[in-house]
Amino acid sequence: MAEPLVRVQNVFKSYYRDRLEIPVLRDINLDIARGEFLGLMGPSGSGKTTLLNLIAGIDRPSAGTIMVDQQDIAKLSDRQMANWRSRNIGFVFQFYNLMPVLNAFENVELPLLLTRLSKSERRRQVETALGVVGLSDRMDHYPNQLSGGQEQRVAIARAIATDPDLILADEPTGDLDKQSAEDVMSLLVQLNTEYQKTIIMVTHDPRAAESAHLVQHLDKGELAEREAMR
Amino acid sequence: MKVLKLISRNTVRHRLRTSLTILGMAIAVMAFCVIRTAIIAWYASAETAAPDRLIVRNAISLTFELPISYGDKILEIEGVNAVSHASWFGGVYIDPKNFFPRFAVDAESYLAIYPEYPIPEEQREAFLRDKNSAIAGIQLADRFGWEIGDIITLQGDIYPGTFEFVLRGIYTGAKENTDEGTMFFHFDYIDEVMRQTLPGRDGSVGTFVVRIDDPARAAEISETIDALFVNSLAETKTETEEAFTLGFVEFSGQIIQGLQVISIMVIGIILLVLGNTMAMTARERINEYAVMKTLGFRGPHIVGLILGESVVIAVLGGLLGLGLSWLVIPGMRAALSVFLPAFPLEPITLILGFAAALLVGILASVFPIIKALRTSIVDGLRIID
Numbered sequence A: 001m002a003e004p005l006v007r008v009q010n011v012f013k014s015y016y017r018d019r020l021e022i023p024v025l026r027d028i029n030l031d032i033a034r035g036e037f038l039g040l041m042g043p044s045g046s047g048k049t050t051l052l053n054l055i056a057g058i059d060r061p062s063a064g065t066i067m068v069d070q071q072d073i074a075k076l077s078d079r080q081m082a083n084w085r086s087r088n089i090g091f092v093f094q095f096y097n098l099m100p101v102l103n104a105f106e107n108v109e110l111p112l113l114l115t116r117l118s119k120s121e122r123r124r125q126v127e128t129a130l131g132v133v134g135l136s137d138r139m140d141h142y143p144n145q146l147s148g149g150q151e152q153r154v155a156i157a158r159a160i161a162t163d164p165d166l167i168l169a170d171e172p173t174g175d176l177d178k179q180s181a182e183d184v185m186s187l188l189v190q191l192n193t194e195y196q197k198t199i200i201m202v203t204h205d206p207r208a209a210e211s212a213h214l215v216q217h218l219d220k221g222e223l224a225e226r227e228a229m230r
Numbered sequence B: 001m002k003v004l005k006l007i008s009r010n011t012v013r014h015r016l017r018t019s020l021t022i023l024g025m026a027i028a029v030m031a032f033c034v035i036r037t038a039i040i041a042w043y044a045s046a047e048t049a050a051p052d053r054l055i056v057r058n059a060i061s062l063t064f065e066l067p068i069s070y071g072d073k074i075l076e077i078e079g080v081n082a083v084s085h086a087s088w089f090g091g092v093y094i095d096p097k098n099f100f101p102r103f104a105v106d107a108e109s110y111l112a113i114y115p116e117y118p119i120p121e122e123q124r125e126a127f128l129r130d131k132n133s134a135i136a137g138i139q140l141a142d143r144f145g146w147e148i149g150d151i152i153t154l155q156g157d158i159y160p161g162t163f164e165f166v167l168r169g170i171y172t173g174a175k176e177n178t179d180e181g182t183m184f185f186h187f188d189y190i191d192e193v194m195r196q197t198l199p200g201r202d203g204s205v206g207t208f209v210v211r212i213d214d215p216a217r218a219a220e221i222s223e224t225i226d227a228l229f230v231n232s233l234a235e236t237k238t239e240t241e242e243a244f245t246l247g248f249v250e251f252s253g254q255i256i257q258g259l260q261v262i263s264i265m266v267i268g269i270i271l272l273v274l275g276n277t278m279a280m281t282a283r284e285r286i287n288e289y290a291v292m293k294t295l296g297f298r299g300p301h302i303v304g305l306i307l308g309e310s311v312v313i314a315v316l317g318g319l320l321g322l323g324l325s326w327l328v329i330p331g332m333r334a335a336l337s338v339f340l341p342a343f344p345l346e347p348i349t350l351i352l353g354f355a356a357a358l359l360v361g362i363l364a365s366v367f368p369i370i371k372a373l374r375t376s377i378v379d380g381l382r383i384i385d
């Protein structure tokens, strides 16, 4: 069997508030194959965001290892980790988190500023990404001139601008109406099938979860059996 | 590049807040420049003093006079090469608010000892010939629209009576900081009137001006002069013109120190103003910084954003403040010319004002930067506005 793209092994995570240990994740083991579309479900507070953050390399586990593409990311320094994130991870947030002072084009260009790409190469890449999400005609619109669904699609364009293998989405449809949510989901499915992106998506929405190949349930910091969707 | 765009767009994000901060900074920088200029002006007023001039006055106080006969005795002292005298006239020109300094002097010797008040030769001769005449500084003449030949009437108080003078000369200061706001006329004219109307009020003068050969001997000659009149009816106190001016200008050294402290406090205030704005700004953007960090931006980028915005605001406020100073100080110079002959907005003041603004810009960003760097990505993302 081929190496999984993501391998989470014996991961524990606790937060500390006023010296009090708050265990959030307990002995998580999870393999995600390349090209997978994994849905992560579970009650509020069960640790879904925390697990996603660990895989994204924006937080570190208290114990255990996380291998992404054979790289033990816990071994990276903060600086290396930032670098690694910018090249390997596309992150989609529930509340889009676009820069309000930048227009759609500039928001998508933002992660590319950290690369060595020339201005014209960046432009081509931004235009491609905005084309994929179907917003080529909204490039100079600012976030407050876009609908929620459009904002989220710009955010997805930003996540794929650097062409990362792994896309992590934390409740990407959580703040959207039904129609926009369906648009965003079909976009994610398209990224998975057409562009071979591996996707891990946290969601509360069973309809959204239907788009995933597999769904993992997290409860009180522990993983339950996986459930195949299709 | 793009980061500059982000900084400039962030700066205009809260227009009102940014404008108020810039305005507050501008007013404070202007206050700073005005205070510094006042301090410079005060020192400049003493700098106009010549090192070879001594002032002799009554030992009791300036309001007590000295017999005019002292002049000849002082001139006999070895090392003294010229003596003149000047008496504060006081009085009113039309209205008490038209205040300007007026001195009754021994004209010929006075103009010889004060080369910084040059007047054209024919005006000088006309002035010396005519006992009822006067000369005035160009600023003063401009202020009241006086021209040569005009009659100027003063109502005396220290020297009671109504006095009419014909303006015979207008002087332009020899140096940039020379006072151009004073009127001089003949002591003889005043003294003659006193002799007729108030016998006994005549024959005494306010101060003697003594020119010496060697400034290094100022202390020694001062002592000699004072020793000459010790135990007489009017004992004297002699000091260099500089010491006299510094003591005379009502600003005392303590007030100057106070001004220095205030100018530093003004900087402290702008630090609070900008610091507050930047703290609010950075707090609001903690979530955005976390997103940027998620995308791979690191500490230096965040520092650049916050520092950049703070410095942009500070520089704008500073420049506006310098502009305001440049507008306001000439007006103050005119208004204060009576008290402070020079009120120069010097380059060093502008540089200091700008440097202060820049420093404030840097300092104001320190705490927001520390806060932004200390907040982990995870905590930053959990803050949803």
Ligand SMILES: Nc1ncnc2c1ncn2[C@@H]1O[C@H](COP(=O)(O)OP(=O)(O)OP(=O)(O)O)[C@@H](O)[C@H]1O
Pocket (backbone or CB within 6 Å): A015, A016, A017, A022, A024, A042, A043, A044, A045, A046, A047, A048, A049, A050, A051, B378, B379
């Ligand atoms: N930075 C933190 N500091 C302290 N406690 C935290 C932190 N992040 C998460 N937690 C706690 O960890 C637990 C899991 O949080 P997490 O955000 O991962 O849950 P979640 O499954 O994503 O919930 P939701 O569905 O509401 O988003 C919660 O009890 C939360 O309070």
Ligand SMILES: [Mg+2]
Pocket (backbone or CB within 6 Å): A048, A049, A050, A170
């Ligand atoms: Mg969550």
